[in-house]
Amino acid sequence: MKPILTIDNLRAGIEGREILKGISLTVNAGEVHAIMGPNGSGKSTLASVLAGREDYAVIDGSVRFAEADLLEMSPEDRSREGLFLAFQYPVEIPGVSTANFLKTAVSEHRKHRGLPPLDPGSFLKLMREKMALVEMDPSFLQRSLNEGFSGGEKKRNEVFQMAMLEPKLAVLDETDSGLDIDALRIVADGVNALRSSENAFLVITHYQRLLNYIVPDVVHVLVDGRIVKSGGKELALELEERGYDWIRNESSVGA
Amino acid sequence: MATETTVLDDVVGSDYKWGFTTDVEQETLPKGLDENVVRFISAKKEEPEWMLEWRLKAFRRWQAMKEPTWANVVYPKIDFQDIIYWAAPKPKKELSSLDEVDPELLATFEKLGIPLNEQKVLAGVAVDAVFDSVSVKTTFQKALADKGVIFCPISEAIRTHPELVQKYIGSVVPPTDNYYAALNSAVFSDGSFVYIPKGVRCPMELSTYFRINARNTGQFERTLIIAEEGSYVSYLEGCTAPQRDEHQLHAAVVELVAMADAEIKYSTVQNWYPGDKDGKGGIYNFVTKRGLCEGARSKISWTQVETGSAITWKYPSVILKGESSVGEFYSVAVTNNHQQADTGTKMYHLGRNTRSRIVSKGISAGMSQNSYRGLVNVGRNAVNARNFSQCDSLLIGDTCGAHTFPYLEVSHPSATVEHEATTSKIGEDILFYCNQRGIGTEEAVALIVNGYVRDVINQLPMEFAVEAQKLLAISLEGSVG
Numbered sequence: 001m002k003p004i005l006t007i008d009n010l011r012a013g014i015e016g017r018e019i020l021k022g023i024s025l026t027v028n029a030g031e032v033h034a035i036m037g038p039n040g041s042g043k044s045t046l047a048s049v050l051a052g053r054e055d056y057a058v059i060d061g062s063v064r065f066a067e068a069d070l071l072e073m074s075p076e077d078r079s080r081e082g083l084f085l086a087f088q089y090p091v092e093i094p095g096v097s098t099a100n101f102l103k104t105a106v107s108e109h110r111k112h113r114g115l116p117p118l119d120p121g122s123f124l125k126l127m128r129e130k131m132a133l134v135e136m137d138p139s140f141l142q143r144s145l146n147e148g149f150s151g152g153e154k155k156r157n158e159v160f161q162m163a164m165l166e167p168k169l170a171v172l173d174e175t176d177s178g179l180d181i182d183a184l185r186i187v188a189d190g191v192n193a194l195r196s197s198e199n200a201f202l203v204i205t206h207y208q209r210l211l212n213y214i215v216p217d218v219v220h221v222l223v224d225g226r227i228v229k230s231g232g233k234e235l236a237l238e239l240e241e242r243g244y245d246w247i248r249n250e251s252s253v254g255a
Numbered sequence: 256m257a258t259e260t261t262v263l264d265d266v267v268g269s270d271y272k273w274g275f276t277t278d279v280e281q282e283t284l285p286k287g288l289d290e291n292v293v294r295f296i297s298a299k300k301e302e303p304e305w306m307l308e309w310r311l312k313a314f315r316r317w318q319a320m321k322e323p324t325w326a327n328v329v330y331p332k333i334d335f336q337d338i339i340y341w342a343a344p345k346p347k348k349e350l351s352s353l354d355e356v357d358p359e360l361l362a363t364f365e366k367l368g369i370p371l372n373e374q375k376v377l378a379g380v381a382v383d384a385v386f387d388s389v390s391v392k393t394t395f396q397k398a399l400a401d402k403g404v405i406f407c408p409i410s411e412a413i414r415t416h417p418e419l420v421q422k423y424i425g426s427v428v429p430p431t432d433n434y435y436a437a438l439n440s441a442v443f444s445d446g447s448f449v450y451i452p453k454g455v456r457c458p459m460e461l462s463t464y465f466r467i468n469a470r471n472t473g474q475f476e477r478t479l480i481i482a483e484e485g486s487y488v489s490y491l492e493g494c495t496a497p498q499r500d501e502h503q504l505h506a507a508v509v510e511l512v513a514m515a516d517a518e519i520k521y522s523t524v525q526n527w528y529p530g531d532k533d534g535k536g537g538i539y540n541f542v543t544k545r546g547l548c549e550g551a552r553s554k555i556s557w558t559q560v561e562t563g564s565a566i567t568w569k570y571p572s573v574i575l576k577g578e579s580s581v582g583e584f585y586s587v588a589v590t591n592n593h594q595q596a597d598t599g600t601k602m603y604h605l606g607r608n609t610r611s612r613i614v615s616k617g618i619s620a621g622m623s624q625n626s627y628r629g630l631v632n633v634g635r636n637a638v639n640a641r642n643f644s645q646c647d648s649l650l651i652g653d654t655c656g657a658h659t660f661p662y663l664e665v666s667h668p669s670a671t672v673e674h675e676a677t678t679s680k681i682g683e684d685i686l687f688y689c690n691q692r693g694i695g696t697e698e699a700v701a702l703i704v705n706g707y708v709r710d711v712i713n714q715l716p717m718e719f720a721v722e723a724q725k726l727l728a729i730s731l732e733g734s735v736g
Contacts, residue, residue: 051691054683075690084691091688094679095706104702105692112693144706161692 002029003064004169004200005050010061012049018059019045021225027169030197034211034236035204037222038244043204044088046222047173050202051085052078066168079105080112082168086158086175092146098157099127099141102164109165130163134190152183159190170194171202176210188213208240223248283472284341290314292340293441299341300410300444303417313430313440320434326597327626327658328566330502330539338504339472340442381406383447383463385476393447395459404488405450406461409477412448419450423481427510427547427574435506435541435568443477443508451486451517460716462491465505473504480510482517484550489520489716502530502565507542515550515577520558522715523571524723527563534593534622537565544571545601548580548609556583557600558714560723562730565594570628572601575609575637582611585711587723589730590623590655599629599660604640604670613644616708619655620731626658633670640670649707650680651700651731679707701728 005027012020019042027033037043049056050063052075063070066081073081093101107117118126131138134156146154155175162170172191176184191201191214203214211219211233219235220227221244229235229247239247284292293314297307322333381395383406399406405416413420430440447463465476482488505527511519521544530537540563546555557571573582584600602611611631619625625648633640648657659676681703689699704727705712712720 051687053687074695075687076693076695079691079693087688087691091685093685093688093703094677095709096702097706100706101692101702104694104698108693108695108698165692 003027004029004066005070005202006064008062008064010046010049010063011059012045012056012061013059014045014056019225020049022061023222023225023227024061025220025227025230027200027202029200030195031218032195032201032203032214032216034214034216034219034233035202035222036206036208036219036236036239038248039206041222042225043206043222044173047085047088047171047202047204050078050083050171051075076108077112079165080109082166084162084165084167084170086155086162086170086172088173088175088177090146090154090158092144092149094144094147096145097142098145101145102127102161105161106164127164131160133163133193134159135186136160151178152180152186155179155183155187156190159187159194163190163194166194167199169200169202171204173204174206175203176205176207184210185213208236211236221247282341282343283339286339287336288338288340288442296341296442296444299343300413302410302413305417305421306413309425309430310441313437314442316431317434317437317441320431320437322434326568326628327624327660328568328595328597330566330595333502333504333539335438340475341444342472381459381461383408383461385445385447385463385465399458399461402455402458403452404455404457405448407448409446409448409479410444412479416448416450419481420448420479423479423510423512424477425510427512427545428508428543433543436508436543439475439477439506439508439543442473443475446476446478446507446509447480447490448478449480449488449490451480451482451488453483453514454485455483456486457488460489460491462493464493473506476505476507478507478509480519480521481512482514482519482553484514485516486514487518487520489522491522491524491716491719493524493526502537502539503528504539504541505564507544509542509544509571511546511555513546513548513550513553513555513577513580516552517550518554518556519546520556520716521546521571522719523557523559523561524715524719524726525559525561525563525567526726528565529563529592529594530565532592532621534565537594538563540564540567540569542567542569544569545574546572546582547574548577548582548606550580551578551606552580553577554581554583556581556585556714558585558711559587559598560711560715560726561586561588561596561598562726564596567594567596567598569598570601572603573611574603574605575611575640576605577609578606579608579610580606581609583714584611584613584615584629585714586615587618587708587711587727588616588625588627589618589727590620590625591730592621592623594621594623596624597626597628599627601630602632602642604631604633604637604642607636607638607640609637609640611640611642613642613646614710615644615646616711617646617648617657618651618704618707618727618731619648619657620651622654624656624658626660628660628662630662630664631672632664633667633672635666637667638669640667642670642672644672644674646674646676647707648676648678649704650678653680653682700731704728704731 003026007025010023216233221229293310383393428436513519527538555573575582582602588596588598590596615627617625627646631642646659
């Protein structure tokens with residue numbers, strides 16, 4: 001088992017308020033971990049801290065990623081080292097086409113590995129190939145990034161970008177929110193196609209629904225900034241059935 | 256919020272790279288303006304009597320005029336008696352060839368990237384270099400003369416082609432047009448004169464480079480371009496000034512006249528010293544630029560990339576008199592730190608089937624204010640006039656402002672007028688998204704800005720498009736983190 005991500009006693013917050021109150025977890029190559037939890041439990045904070053959003057301050061703990069200290073790296077270096085965040089709310093960038101945006105991103109990743117930019121022909125071919133994974137129309141390439149895209153199109157675009165950048169670890173932050181069942185299936189199929197023994201996924205979600213399509217190896221339940229329970233995929237089903245309250249009660253009894 | 260501001264500050268705060276001064280012996284007038292100053296300038300230029308009279312008339316009108324206050328800019332009142340109206344590098348002796356231009360001046364322009372040695376200049380670009388109140392050197396004059404093209408300092412044209420100058424000067428921008436135009440008419444010192452004869456396609460790009468050097472000195476350039484029937488010319492102006500703590504005034508007048516089937520393409524890359532990060536110093540750029548599409552099917556196209564000046568007040572306009580004539584205005588205006596820009600265009604549709612197109616891209620960063628002000632006027636006889644305007648604003652950070660003031664005056668029912676406007680912001684969210692994809696913040700800003708200004712930059716002559724792009728990058732360097 002090769003660990004890709006090791007979080008040890010991570011405490012972090014925003015504007016002086018502690019949100020993550022000591023999280024520890026290890027994600028190995030080839031694994032899919034799901035993080036579930038009620039609203040306000042710190043799921044998205046965890047995603048933001050891992051990606052290096054500046055508004056969040058780390059109070060304590062450590063995060064090892066691909067044998068390096070993740071918390072020491074700039075957000076762009078985390079990306080170049082293979083950490084990808086699929087955003088819950090992808091931004092629109094007017095005037096920058098999806099193709100041009102990705103060309104810049106891929107070139108920066110290649111430069112980081114000491115490689116020259118791809119020639120335009122190979123790059124186009126690569127984009128076509130990866131777009132097919134999420135059934136995205138090639139006309140999207142020339143449109144400004146996410147501008148005027150529907151919610152589903154934006155999420156598909158996230159998975160398309162993930163496919164282009166081939167990360168070691170992909171963090172999916174509530175990728176299922178706002179998706180209808182068809183879009184959900186397309187997004188999940190895209191993710192499943194990218195799964196390999198070399199990479200890993202951290203799937204953050206409120207609902208169990210997505211996990212019918214992206215089947216996790218481990219499910220963690222996050223409540224009030226702590227992982228209060230971990231288990232197999234059946235834990236997700238139990239949560240779906242019983243809600244979060246029983247776990248909350250159970251954990252407060254334990255504490 | 257605090258984080259955003261810090262992050263943005265780092266990218267916006269860059270240094271002005273053209274802020275050096277040249278140490279040359281100067282001949283300057285004392286500060287102040289009266290009739291004697293006007294007479295002195297005219298005498299210095301060895302002007303004919305009619306020119307002096309024209310200046311004096313303008314001066315008297317100016318004295319009775321009031322400074323305009325309608326622009327969306329704020330600055331302390333200018334004391335027009337506290338400005339020097341004439342400064343010229345002292346000639347060592349009468350100069351007849353380039354070798355005899357003061358080496359200090361040649362070095363200055365060389366340092367600005369404007370080599371005046373014909374062997375070294377950009378292929379296909381003729382340059383007129385203006386230093387404070389005088390033209391230092393005009394290249395390729397002879398090669399152009401072979402085609403019948405006149406390209407020389409306007410002070411020289413007044414002596415050598417008085418009939419042309421007298422006919423056209425003030426014909427598009429009358430001396431009484433506005434406060435600064437009147438002032439310019441009274442005290443203008445130098446600038447370029449271009450005449451393209453009938454049917455001639457000017458064989459090279461013409462360009463003028465304006466440099467303010469002397470302290471406390473105003474620069475009042477005057478440019479006049481005449482394109483006869485069926486001719487074509489592409490003209491570019493560039494400008495820089497030293498970094499100084501006091502404000503300096505630049506009040507230019509540019510007049511263009513296009514006869515039937517003629518086309519004038521006028522491009523500006525304006526990079527006057529913008530002042531420091533706290534808004535100290537910088538050029539006040541109060542400019543009147545106007546073109547007249549006199550003949551049928553004539554075309555005048557303004558392209559401007561405005562990155563400098565503490566204050567820019569400028570509305571390059573086109574009077575579409577000739578039937579089926581075309582006016583265009585493409586603008587990128589960047590303001591950073593404490594800069595203020597109030598810029599746009601005016602399109603006057605007088606003739607039938609006249610068309611105009613306005614593409615304005617404002618970029619504001621730092622504490623700056625950026626306003627687009629534009630007028631589309633369709634006259635009573637302008638049957639089937641068409642206008643399309645697009646005014647976009649891009650905000651970098653949340654301490655700057657963007658404003659749009661479009662005015663429409665339509666007096667003919669057949670007119671088609673379209674106006675589109677957008678406002679977008681490069682905020683922390685967009686930058687973080689780019690970072691998360693492996694794109695550093697500087698690259699992200701460049702990527703977004705380049706995409707945003709593409710439509711305008713594409714209008715510039717190729718040689719200058721790359722320069723303009725670099726300039727934009729430098730102007731916004733440090734605007735995000």
